[in-house]
Amino acid sequence: MSIEFSEFKDQAKKVLKINFDGYKIDRVERRTKSLMNRHDIQDFSECLELIKSDDQFRDAYLNHFTINTSEFFRNPKNFNFLEKKIFPKLFAEKRKVRIWSAPCSNGSEPYTLAIILKELNIRSSSFEIVASDLDKTILKEAKKAVYKESSIKNVPKKLLNKYFEKIDKRNYQLSPEIKSQVSFEQRDLINKDFADNWDLILSRNFFIYLTKEMKDQLIKKFINVLNEEGYLFLGNTEYIFNPKKYGLEKLYQSFYIYR
Ligand SMILES: C[S@@+](CC[C@H](N)C(=O)[O-])C[C@H]1O[C@@H](n2cnc3c(N)ncnc32)[C@H](O)[C@@H]1O
Structure with missing residues (x-):
C-alpha cells in the first residue's frame, strides 16, 4: 500500500539524515515527484524503498534534492562591490581575513573570491577561504575544478585566459594556483553547529529553499560566528527584512554588516 508524502518525508529523513522540516515542503515534494517521474517510480513507498536499499538511488535523490546550480561571478555587480568596497576595507583592517562560502556547490563561488584576491595582489597568507x-558529490566536483562554458560565462575574457585552460571541446580546468586557495569541507548548515570567527560569510541562493523559521534560525547562527564589522553576503533575490533585529545593517543590495 502506498504512503502519503508526509510519511515518506518522515521516514526518508531518518535514512538521509536531512532535516526536511527546514525546507519549503512544497518544493521538497515537487522535487521528489519529478525524480520519481524521471525514474518511472510509481509511488512514495517505492521511492522510499529505493532510498533505503539502493545507494546509487540514494545519492541520486540527494543530488536532485539539493539543486547545485552555480557559476563564477554570479551577479557580477555584487562581486564588483566586494572587490572595490569591501575587500580593500577588510584587508586594511585585518592581518588575516577569514571567509566562508556556505553553501559553495561546485566551487564557482569560492574560486571567484580567490581569483578576485589574486587580481588585487593580496598575498595568500593574508586570507583563508x-x-x-x-x-x-558536488564537493568532489568542486575539488576537480573542471567547468563547462555555462559556469564561466561571466568570467571576463582576460581572467578566463589567465586562470582557465581549455582541456577539450566543452571543459575548462581552473589553474592549480587558484584551486589551492580554497579548502572544502562537508557541512550540513541546518543541523550542525558552525565554526566561528569569520570576517565574511557568503550564503547565497540557499535561503530561497528554506522556511521563514529556518531562515531566521540560520541568520542567527551566522551572526553568532561573524566577527564584529564582519559581512554577510546573500544571493540577489534574498533579503533580510528587518536587519536591525539581528544587529545587521544593510550596505548594498545583498550585503549586510554586523555591528
Ligand atoms: C543553488 S546552490 C548555491 C551555490 C552558491 N552559493 C551560489 O550561489 O552559486 C545551493 C547549495 O545548497 C546546498 N545545500 C542544500 N541543503 C544544504 C544543507 N542543509 N547544508 C549545506 N548545504 C546545503 C546544495 O547542495 C547546493 O549545492
Missing part, C-alpha cells in the same frame, strides 16, 4: 556544502 573555507567552502562547505552538504552534498558530497
